[in-house]
Amino acid sequence: MSRPRSYVLVAIDANTVTAGAREVKNRLSAEIGRRGLGGEIQVIETGSFGPADAGVVAAVQPDGVVYGRLTPGDIPRLVEEHFVKGRPCTELILPGERPVAAPGAGDSRRVQLEGRIVLDNCGRIDPERIEEYIAADGYFALGKAVTEMTPAQVIQEMKDSGLRGRGGAGFPTGLKWGLCAPVIADEKYVICNADEGEPGTFKDRLIMEGDPHKVIEGMAICGYAIGATRGFVYIRGEYRLSVERLRNAIGAARRHGLLGTNLFESGFDFDVEVRIGAGAYVCGEETALIESMEGKRGLPRLKPPFPAQHGFQGKPTTVNNVETLANVPAIIRNGAAWFRRFGAAGTPGTKVYTVLGHVNRPGLIEVPTGVTLREIVNDYGGGMRGGRFHMAQLGGTAGDLLGEEVLDVPLDYDSMQAAGHSLGSGAVLVMNQTVSVRSFLHACMRFFLHESCGNCNPCRNGLRILLDITGRLRDGTAFADDLEHMEQICQGLKVSAFCPLGQSAAAPVLSALRYFRDELREGVGTAARPRARSSGRFSTVSG
Amino acid sequence: MTVAEIVSSRGNSRQNLLQILHDIQDASGDHSLHPAEVEALSALMAIPVADIVGTASFYTMFAFHPRGRHVIRLCESPPCWVMGEEDLRAALEARLGITVGQTTPDGQFTLETSSCLGTCGVAPVMSIDDEVYGNLTAEKVSQIIDRLAVQERV
Numbered sequence: 001m002s003r004p005r006s007y008v009l010v011a012i013d014a015n016t017v018t019a020g021a022r023e024v025k026n027r028l029s030a031e032i033g034r035r036g037l038g039g040e041i042q043v044i045e046t047g048s049f050g051p052a053d054a055g056v057v058a059a060v061q062p063d064g065v066v067y068g069r070l071t072p073g074d075i076p077r078l079v080e081e082h083f084v085k086g087r088p089c090t091e092l093i094l095p096g097e098r099p100v101a102a103p104g105a106g107d108s109r110r111v112q113l114e115g116r117i118v119l120d121n122c123g124r125i126d127p128e129r130i131e132e133y134i135a136a137d138g139y140f141a142l143g144k145a146v147t148e149m150t151p152a153q154v155i156q157e158m159k160d161s162g163l164r165g166r167g168g169a170g171f172p173t174g175l176k177w178g179l180c181a182p183v184i185a186d187e188k189y190v191i192c193n194a195d196e197g198e199p200g201t202f203k204d205r206l207i208m209e210g211d212p213h214k215v216i217e218g219m220a221i222c223g224y225a226i227g228a229t230r231g232f233v234y235i236r237g238e239y240r241l242s243v244e245r246l247r248n249a250i251g252a253a254r255r256h257g258l259l260g261t262n263l264f265e266s267g268f269d270f271d272v273e274v275r276i277g278a279g280a281y282v283c284g285e286e287t288a289l290i291e292s293m294e295g296k297r298g299l300p301r302l303k304p305p306f307p308a309q310h311g312f313q314g315k316p317t318t319v320n321n322v323e324t325l326a327n328v329p330a331i332i333r334n335g336a337a338w339f340r341r342f343g344a345a346g347t348p349g350t351k352v353y354t355v356l357g358h359v360n361r362p363g364l365i366e367v368p369t370g371v372t373l374r375e376i377v378n379d380y381g382g383g384m385r386g387g388r389f390h391m392a393q394l395g396g397t398a399g400d401l402l403g404e405e406v407l408d409v410p411l412d413y414d415s416m417q418a419a420g421h422s423l424g425s426g427a428v429l430v431m432n433q434t435v436s437v438r439s440f441l442h443a444c445m446r447f448f449l450h451e452s453c454g455n456c457n458p459c460r461n462g463l464r465i466l467l468d469i470t471g472r473l474r475d476g477t478a479f480a481d482d483l484e485h486m487e488q489i490c491q492g493l494k495v496s497a498f499c500p501l502g503q504s505a506a507a508p509v510l511s512a513l514r515y516f517r518d519e520l521r522e523g524v525g526t527a528a529r530p531r532a533r534s535s536g537r538f539s540t541v542s543g
Numbered sequence: 544m545t546v547a548e549i550v551s552s553r554g555n556s557r558q559n560l561l562q563i564l565h566d567i568q569d570a571s572g573d574h575s576l577h578p579a580e581v582e583a584l585s586a587l588m589a590i591p592v593a594d595i596v597g598t599a600s601f602y603t604m605f606a607f608h609p610r611g612r613h614v615i616r617l618c619e620s621p622p623c624w625v626m627g628e629e630d631l632r633a634a635l636e637a638r639l640g641i642t643v644g645q646t647t648p649d650g651q652f653t654l655e656t657s658s659c660l661g662t663c664g665v666a667p668v669m670s671i672d673d674e675v676y677g678n679l680t681a682e683k684v685s686q687i688i689d690r691l692a693v694q695e696r697v
Contacts, residue, residue, distance in 0.1 A: 052664020295560030
């Protein structure tokens with residue numbers, strides 16, 4: 001059979017399936033078959049391209065045309081125009097969407113803006129077919145690592161690259177591996193943290209659904225570097241499609257001898273299993289995740305000892321985020337110097353963000369570190385929707401609430417830290433004037449109180465008090481000293497909560513006090529605080 | 544599958560407990576863990592019942608009370624809240640005649656809230672069983688429920 005002249009890549013992910021992507025894909029295959037174009041045009045399922053609010057999305061390659069909001073009814077016209085008559089069907093083209101083009105073309109600024117490391121295959125290959133990943137240089141880095149490099153060289157390369165953990169904390173990845181490598185044990189483990197529960201964050205899901213082999217390859221390289229032979233991907237229970245795609249990918253990698261024993265005839269053995277969670281935000285914390293993987297309640301452990309010494313089943317364990325691992329193959333393949341060409345000097349590379357809320361084009365983007373919030377909102381998010389910019393929450397519900405003052409601070413770990421903020425997980429929730437800071441904080445506290453494991457007092461009771469206070473602020477009935485009280489509770493949480501959940505719950509409140517104090521003051525009513533227990537200080541958790 | 548079959552297919556080891564509980568709940572017919580099955584599991588895996596219940600109750604995806612044939616989980620995380628989650632909750636409660644946490648008298652729908660479902664690009668969202676519905680409005684929510692209710696009758 002001859003090689004197809006065109007490929008239609010239909011994005012199949014949770015967003016597009018909701019919009020009817022499978023029906024569209026079936027109709028497309030049927031229509032192409034009916035017109036006898038089956039040998040020329042191939043229909044392929046792929047992961048998300050990025051746009052999330054555009055219904056069913058499909059790209060035609062090599063033409064580089066992206067169609068959006070497709071319905072089965074559009075298909076006969078699309079096939080007639082594009083494939084029979086050979087001209088793009090302009091009324092179905094997704095407005096504002098840049099075609100999926102290979103980085104390396106155009107002027108340098110544009111290359112920098114479009115350069116993708118993590119998502120380079122998403123929307124271009126069929127994630128269900130390992131051959132396509134291999135054709136895109138997949139598993140080359142693993143082969144290079146295990147046959148040409150020593151584990152120490154791999155770790156050095158990672159250190160040189162400057163890659164920092166993309167789960168939120170930003171810990172240097174090479175350093176993390178270097179802590180685990182020298183520990184002597186009969187067994188070590190690599191864990192991929194895919195318990196992506198931070199509200200507003202869905203980058204890891206789209207990476208796993210769009211390019212699962214990249215994560216597996218990253219894990220295998222990590223395993224080689226630290227001396228582990230087994231890896232686990234801990235995926236949250238809600239991500240059924242990710243579980244399915246990864247399990248398929250693992251099966252294919254085993255059949256191709258890319259997982260299992262004696263990889264690339266180097267004597268290195270490595271295999272991966274999927275473990276699923278069951279709905280607990282706190283399990284995104286690495287020690288809670290390990291407890292959960294052991295079949296227990298997901299309670300965070302006391303650190304130290306850190307997982308590098310005492311992790312899963314008490315063995316040395318390295319836990320990395322999905323996006324972090326997805327960066328690894330490209331770094332090993334192209335070298336640390338290549339990686340450092342992207343992004344800000346102190347924190348090189350790219351960052352995957354999910355842009356959502358009141359923007360015209362919510363979705364997934366991968367940009368160099370150092371891009372500003374203003375650029376993200378205007379250039380990638382398509383500008384504000386339904387009103388003026390009011391605030392943005394960066395890094396999920398555990399992230400800081402930022403005002404206009406921060407719009408031009410470069411988004412990299414160092415610049416954000418200098419401004420007193422953290423970069424977080426990559427969620428950018430943009431809000432216009434219709435959302436009040438007071439109500440929003442209340443919604444944040446409701447989330448944290450629900451997800452608190454209840455194990456330590458500052459978190460269990462502190463969050464309850466914060467919920468009460470933010471509730472009064474929302475209703476305009478707060479007491480005169482409530483803002484001060486709220487600040488004290490948050491400072492207490494930061495220093496005394498047992499794990500990052502409680503510690504980071506203070507972030508939205510403290511940053512709101514910094515940027516929106518006047519607006520918060522509007523929630524203070526005239527009633528004096530009653531003398532008895534209704535201050536909320538001693539109220540207990542209910543229902 | 545029986546509890547014994549599930550345990551042997553997944554491997555009788557504590558680290559497989561969550562997966563085993565998922566499988567048991569999926570096979571239960573009413574999206575819940577039944578006392579008899581938990582007891583059987585306890586005997587098979589040599590884990591005290593209190594320990595199994597304590598573990599399962601930590602996670603929001605497990606339930607010990609029977610749920611409806613369709614479990615609706617409305618995302619109430621801040622990104623969905625910003626995009627109008629409260630209107631959806633009101634619409635769902637009005638359409639179903641129940642409040643969050645309850646099951647309709649005919650056993651068809653259970654209404655729950657959920658933390659982030661990871662589909663925030665199309666917020667506000669809800670999931671019904673394994674299907675996620677996005678870009679919802681009060682009107683769309685009612686239509687989806689109507690459609691499922693009709694399918695059920697046929």
